[in-house]
Amino acid sequence: xxxxxxxxxxxxxxxxxxxxxxxxxxxxxxxxxxxxxxxxxxxxxxxxxxxxxxxxxxxxxxxxxxxxxxxxxxxxxxxxxxxxxxxxxxxxxxxxxxxxxxxxxxxxxxxxxxxxxxxxxxxxxxxxxxxxxxxxxxxxxxxxxxxxxxxxxxxxxxxxxxxxxxxxxxxxxxxxxxxxxx
Amino acid sequence: xxxxxxxxxxxxxxxxxxxxxxxxxxxxxxxxxxxxxxxxxxxxxxxxxxxxxxxxxxxxxxxxxxxxxxxxxxxxxxxxxxxxxxxxxxxxxxxxxxxxxxxxxxxxxxxxxxxx
Amino acid sequence: xxxxxxxxxxxxxxxxxxxxxxxxxxxxxxxxxxxxxxxxxxxxxxxxxxxxxxxxxxxxxxxxxxxxxxxxxxxxxxxxxxxxxxxxxxxxxxxxxxxxxxxxxxxxxxxxxxxxxxxxxxxxxxxxxxxxxxxxxxxxxxxxxxxxxxxx
Numbered sequence: 001x002x003x004x005x006x007x008x009x010x011x012x013x014x015x016x017x018x019x020x021x022x023x024x025x026x027x028x029x030x031x032x033x034x035x036x037x038x039x040x041x042x043x044x045x046x047x048x049x050x051x052x053x054x055x056x057x058x059x060x061x062x063x064x065x066x067x068x069x070x071x072x073x074x075x076x077x078x079x080x081x082x083x084x085x086x087x088x089x090x091x092x093x094x095x096x097x098x099x100x101x102x103x104x105x106x107x108x109x110x111x112x113x114x115x116x117x118x119x120x121x122x123x124x125x126x127x128x129x130x131x132x133x134x135x136x137x138x139x140x141x142x143x144x145x146x147x148x149x150x151x152x153x154x155x156x157x158x159x160x161x162x163x164x165x166x167x168x169x170x171x172x173x174x175x176x177x178x179x180x181x182x
Numbered sequence: 183x184x185x186x187x188x189x190x191x192x193x194x195x196x197x198x199x200x201x202x203x204x205x206x207x208x209x210x211x212x213x214x215x216x217x218x219x220x221x222x223x224x225x226x227x228x229x230x231x232x233x234x235x236x237x238x239x240x241x242x243x244x245x246x247x248x249x250x251x252x253x254x255x256x257x258x259x260x261x262x263x264x265x266x267x268x269x270x271x272x273x274x275x276x277x278x279x280x281x282x283x284x285x286x287x288x289x290x291x292x293x294x295x296x297x298x
Numbered sequence: 299x300x301x302x303x304x305x306x307x308x309x310x311x312x313x314x315x316x317x318x319x320x321x322x323x324x325x326x327x328x329x330x331x332x333x334x335x336x337x338x339x340x341x342x343x344x345x346x347x348x349x350x351x352x353x354x355x356x357x358x359x360x361x362x363x364x365x366x367x368x369x370x371x372x373x374x375x376x377x378x379x380x381x382x383x384x385x386x387x388x389x390x391x392x393x394x395x396x397x398x399x400x401x402x403x404x405x406x407x408x409x410x411x412x413x414x415x416x417x418x419x420x421x422x423x424x425x426x427x428x429x430x431x432x433x434x435x436x437x438x439x440x441x442x443x444x445x446x447x448x449x450x
Contacts, residue, residue: 005185012191019212035214046251050221053335053339056339060424061268064431065207067432072282107227110183110186111230121254122236122251129409132238132328132400133333136409136413140413146262147262150265151419157423161272165276165434261333
């Protein structure tokens with residue numbers, strides 16, 4: 001149990017560094033630290049599928065964020081004293097933390113989950129679906145609608161990025177053409 | 183109980199970074215930290231003390247397995263959530279690159295001053 | 299173009315193993331750790347390693363954008379077709395193939411086929427997004443100037 005607290009402490013420290021530092025490249029690398037520590041935490045919490053996916057997705061996020069920041073000539077930002085924004089956001093977030101901790105007293109204790117539907121999935125999963133990885137059985141047999149929704153969201157994000165990054169202009173030679181017609 | 187509060191602290195830090203910072207890339211980093219905090223919270227709810235991953239092997243007893251495995255339902259939902267978070271992040275970065283191309287800066291106060 | 303000779307040599311040696319690992323995790327998704335999502339993102343990472351080490355021209359020669367477009371639509375449509383075929387059993391998304399023997403590769407109804415469709419969809423979608431980000435690259439020069447090789 002002490003390892004969970006330790007790893008969460010590392011994540012909180014890493015995100016403090018990512019938020020407060022002025023150099024953008026250091027921020028991006030600190031977000032990478034938070035992501036990789038999250039993957040170790042997933043492995044210790046008994047979710048190996050998630051650990052694999054989180055490591056690889058973290059690498060992709062790092063590559064894309066570095067590509068976005070490194071093409072800017074100046075990678076350091078100047079400090080801007082927006083004191084009203086910072087103070088008011090901290091006050092309201094503190095209020096949110098206080099009321100949320102009241103709500104957390106109603107939750108079950110950490111380590112004793114209430115598994116009402118999941119008990120059925122664990123008992124009858126192998127017999128009804130034939131898959132021995134119960135997480136895959138839940139994703140692709142019991143809750144396959146969610147996977148269909150996820151495929152739709154990925155599709156829409158490809159469409160959206162195509163429309164945003166389209167370039168309208170003239171080809172050399174005078175013909176006007178609309179490019180990136182994917 | 184304390185561990186839930188630490189996870190909520192991570193969520194609040196991501197939200198603060200999204201709201202109070204003026205650089206566009208910092209806002210994107212705030213959304214990424216928000217995403218990690220929410221996924222972690224969903225997995226923390228389903229953890230069982232001394233539990234095993236929900237994967238059956240050939241020589242396991244079914245009764246013993248279903249009494250000592252962790253909750254598989256939040257894991258299934260978070261698996262799609264991680265990949266969706268990647269797609270959303272890529273779209274945000276493409277919007278940020280377009281804004282840089284048009285206004286030559288990443289500073290949102292400059293952009294709202296130069297708009298139009 | 300691309301990176302130095304050491305990176306290129308190591309990529310040449312490793313890239314086959316990375317693709318094989320991704321396909322293994324996809325196909326054994328219902329028996330052991332993994333599934334469609336994990337296998338799909340590992341294959342995507344392999345393609346992005348190819349693009350970083352060898353430059354965009356070589357990689358776009360291997361997986362053209364028209365192929366990526368075709369594969370992403372195919373993956374989504376195959377998954378939808380599997381869902382609609384559940385009407386044979388009587389309901390949307392019903393697992394109409396029989397569960398088979400447990401712990402064998404050929405079991406669990408349509409779960410292996412749905413895994414393959416999901417992984418193809420994820421590979422082509424995220425690779426297409428990355429290619430878009432790379433191709434829209436030259437924005438430190440004047441924007442709006444369209445050069446001939448900015449095709450997608």
